[in-house]
Amino acid sequence: MTDKLLMIVNDPAFFISHRLAIAEAAKEMGYETHIATMDGEAVSSITDKGFIHHLLPLSRSGSNPFSELFSLFSVWRLLWKVKPKILHLVTIKPVIYGGIAARFAPVKGVVAAVSGLGFVFVSQGIKATLLRKVVNFFYKLALGKKNLRVIFQNPDDCAVLTGFSIVDRNKAEMIRGSGVDLNLYSFMPENMSQTPVVCFAARLLRDKGVIEFVEAVKILQLRGVAARFQIVGDVDLGNPATITPAEIATWRDEGIIELLGYRKDIGELFTNANIVTLPSYREGLPKVLVEAAACGRAVVTTDVPGCRDAIDPNVTGLLVPVRDAMALADSLEELIQNAEVRQRMGIAGRALAERAFNIKKIVQQHLDIYSKLERASNCE
Incomplete structure (x- = not known):
């Protein structure tokens, strides 16, 4: 049976701009690659590239507790439907909802990409402080699965979540960003004849x-x-x-x-x-x-x-x-x-x-983490 990879990302356009190369490489490796996002114009680009796409009722800023519970339930239901060998979660809501749901679903290994601690962690005031406490609690719940790796893009974010004992240090991985295709973004000398x-x-x-x-x-x-x-x-x-x-x-x-x-x-x-x-x-x-x-x-x-x-x-x-x-x-x-x-x-x-x-290096680092999780799940 072909191993399945399920990547959950809030925004389909963000998947295309920041995670497409990883999904394509996983597909080439032989994974049956599933992508789950909220709706958006970029969904057609995902299906055009041969991925199996699933719509999820996600929102980036929703605060209605009933809607958020339904989002969590929808993620859990999708995990039981797909039963992925590797679950790759990107951005805060997929990380939290997917991480929690994965503890109660047939998922062998989880990759949680913390691509910046974001608005909640830079805001000031009493409301922001209380919100951070709530987010920290849910992070700890979501990142508690045994066969799990958390990808950080900078050491400060890693220090915050490990310092609060939200993430075990032996589960932390460091990858510097989403990478860049050096052929698409090529070096050209400045135009010195123009106003800067x-x-x-x-x-x-x-x-x-x-x-x-x-x-x-x-x-x-x-x-x-x-x-x-x-x-x-x-x-x-x-x-x-x-x-x-x-x-x-x-x-x-x-x-x-x-x-x-x-x-x-x-x-x-x-x-x-x-x-x-x-x-x-x-x-x-x-x-x-x-x-x-x-x-x-x-x-x-x-x-x-x-x-x-x-x-x-x-x-x-x-x-x-x-x-x-x-x-x-x-x-x-x-x-x-x-x-x-x-x-x-x-x-x-x-x-x-x-x-x-270099995007090739960044992609390989992700594939190495997938392999690490697969080996750990085979030993269970």
């Missing part, structure tokens, strides 16, 4: 640092710094930290930033840019910075978990304090004014991508 272009690319969430970026642009405008500034990305109305359409309309009216919206041609945009920035509050290991490195672009990002792990500080980019628009403006100005430093950092960034972020 600074590109911010991310979902338009407050915890991505978009407000600080806009403030930094205004500071640089007042200083008379000659550069073009771009925001690539769209609002995410399913996330409580989203930027509002009214704020975007204000920025458009101010006319100092080019608002490009959601784009699929990130590699081309970075090739046409000179600097990439992501002043996020916390990440797993941001794919956008990996893509910037592959394209050979200098980076300015924040000295926080995930972001600092995506660069070699002062070699491939600069680190700034989180939530500090002035420091962000200073570092952006430093690179805008110094093409030689930018180019040196870009060359070093490409070398970093080849050394640490």
